[in-house]
Amino acid sequence: MRGSDGSNSSSKDDGDDRHGSISSSGGSNDSRGSSLSSSSNSYGSKGADVGSKKEGRRVKAGTRTNASMVDGDGERMIGSGRSRRHSISRIKRLVRQLLIELGEDPDREGLVDTPERVAEMYAEIFSGYTMDSELDVTFTEESDVVVAREIQFYSMCEHHILPFFGKVHIAYIPDGKVFGISKLVRLVEKYAKRLQIQERMTKQIADELEDKVKGVLVVVEGDHMCMRMRGVKNNSRILTIAYRGEFENRELREQILALLRDNSTRMYGI
Ligand SMILES: [Zn+2]
Numbered sequence: 001m002r003g004s005d006g007s008n009s010s011s012k013d014d015g016d017d018r019h020g021s022i023s024s025s026g027g028s029n030d031s032r033g034s035s036l037s038s039s040s041n042s043y044g045s046k047g048a049d050v051g052s053k054k055e056g057r058r059v060k061a062g063t064r065t066n067a068s069m070v071d072g073d074g075e076r077m078i079g080s081g082r083s084r085r086h087s088i089s090r091i092k093r094l095v096r097q098l099l100i101e102l103g104e105d106p107d108r109e110g111l112v113d114t115p116e117r118v119a120e121m122y123a124e125i126f127s128g129y130t131m132d133s134e135l136d137v138t139f140t141e142e143s144d145v146v147v148a149r150e151i152q153f154y155s156m157c158e159h160h161i162l163p164f165f166g167k168v169h170i171a172y173i174p175d176g177k178v179f180g181i182s183k184l185v186r187l188v189e190k191y192a193k194r195l196q197i198q199e200r201m202t203k204q205i206a207d208e209l210e211d212k213v214k215g216v217l218v219v220v221e222g223d224h225m226c227m228r229m230r231g232v233k234n235n236s237r238i239l240t241i242a243y244r245g246e247f248e249n250r251e252l253r254e255q256i257l258a259l260l261r262d263n264s265t266r267m268y269g270i
Pocket of ligand 1: 158162227
């Protein structure tokens with residue numbers, strides 16, 4: 001059911017079950033951290049003392065950047081290479097056809113430019129497929145734990161092609177080098193700006209950082225439009241966590257989770 005790559009072929013309308021469930025890919029003895037998914041807004045950690053030795057030292061809010069792709073001939077493309085290359089004009093035709101199938105008149109005033117607008121928008125919101133996170137650009141700096149908090153993301157659920165969005169928090173233990181905040185924002189966008197499920201996005205961000213740091217912890221809080229607008233309407237937020245390396249140490253992990261949880265409450269004003 002759960003795709004391990006972009007080729008999830010499930011056509012069943014089961015998005016709610018997946019989003020609302022609590023899942024775990026392994027116990028704490030795994031060599032790699034398990035990724036947990038929960039529909040509650042709690043990190044499940046038992047109030048570890050944040051004030052102790054490994055407290056995060058750098059907490060910055062993320063900013064958003066935009067990017068669109070241009071191929072060699074100057075034609076804007078969505079995706080990259082292989083079978084992923086769809087031209088704007090092709091998507092335009094498909095969106096026009098979709099409007100007709102929905103029972104609309106694609107030539108009426110309000111809709112006449114919609115196919116082009118949608119195609120242009122897709123070039124931007126699906127630009128992650130061809131994005132380079134540029135994580136090789138680093139600064140030398142001594143630090144125990146770096147926490148980049150509240151990196152905003154917007155992604156599209158691959159089951160319904162509806163938006164899900166929220167915040168990504170990345171904590172990592174540098175291996176002599178630290179990443180500029182813009183590189184972490186870019187890393188998030190690389191995996192957010194494509195058809196996604198939140199669980200996979202969380203793991204992909206952790207995976208890409210794993211071999212560049214001593215430990216990484218990624219927490220994603222997402223709001224899913226496919227849960228709000230359709231089916232059993234459910235406004236709960238999805239929380240996913242992935243950790244690697246030194247964050248397999250439960251105590252260290254819980255310190256950071258407690259730090260994020262405290263700030264999260266304020267973040268959402270609840
Ligand atoms: Zn969905």
